[in-house]
Amino acid sequence: MQRSGQASATSLPIGSDADLAWVRQHVRQCAAQLGFGLVQQTKLVTAASELARNTLVYGGGGRVEVTPLDNGRSRGLSMSFIDSGPGIRDLELAMTDGYTTGGGLGLGLSGARRLVHEFSVDTEPGRGTTVTAVAWVAQVPASRPGVR
């Protein structure tokens, strides 16, 4: 995939509940600037909230890197949540709806995946976890190439 225009990647710390609020606010601002609609903004912010809380609660804190994307046809937003915590032992189990080790609803990872377009988890027990979520601005179908 072409990912040009990575002009302004921002890195925000995730170390407390107050940081979560800041992450949500920042993602909302970025999404609004990139032209995401209200529903998509809400989905992105909610996904960011879930993943950032995972980073805080299970990863013991870390950071998020928010990067605006532009592949030439559409604009998007990439969010990478990075921690150096214990990692996820059984990723498939962790991605199951309703599975939790922390007393939550168990919808953080699996729910966030449904809220974005691309989703990847890079984890290794003892080394930490990086969750990357990407969403693209939904566009009105463009005129077909060749048709003017």
Add this chain to the structure above:
Amino acid sequence: MSEQDAAASAPQVVSSFLEQRKEQIAQRWADAALFRSVFTISRDEAVEACKAVVDALSEVAVSGQLENVSAPGFTDVRDQLGRMAATRTRAGSTPGQIADEVARLREPVVDLLREEFADPAGPQAHESALALTLLLGTLRLVVMETALDANAELIERQRQQLLEVATPVIKLWEGTVAVPLIGTLDSARSQVVMESLLEAIVDQRARYAILDITGVPTVDSLVAQHLMKTVAAARLMGAECIVSGIRPAIAQTIVQLGIDLGSVLTRASLADALAYALSRQGIEVSRADAGASAR
């Protein structure tokens, strides 16, 4: 060797100078912006405050800890400096402006100090002036520190206030209460919401409780969990809970996230929730018809 001697004695010189010229320094400082703007009512009060600061500086100078922000000598005036900084902050000064005002205390004292020496441009005068400048630089840091402490305290207090202010429980009707939730619903806030709602249910003998989330920007799984817990607790108290104000974007997000709010009674708006609560209590609200209102 001789240079070291001079350096060692400079603080002593500064200290005794501050002691002897306390009255004069205080008189000059009392007219400086920092003190004048804080002690607006009485100039004598400003002079007294200045004297206290001069005493502290003198004590710090004697101890030789010219650059130590936490020197014991500052302890007595720390409160006073904190109050002054807080007053200036409330009046709209930035920390930078306050620091500037403290910096402006330096010139009048250094001028006075130089006059003490037969040769105001000589090396001894220079050494002492340098020591005094260092000392006043430290004073500036102390003021900044207390100002920042005061700010942190203010923020903490406001945070506490926000917890209380943001969760009023409103009696909408006999037996019906509502909580309009506004802002981020974190664990601490939702705890306060639950407590005040349950108390209101008892106090008002409410049968219906409405949680309005129009003002909640994000409903993620944790917020949903808090809502469900609150609803369950209210149910245990014998009240039926209705969650209202679920906006279209939030509804779609909740569904995609996979949260099952099936156990929670929801309505689109607060008005719908109230209408539901009223109808369940057998209360009918109808428009007074034209014939009845004509007298």
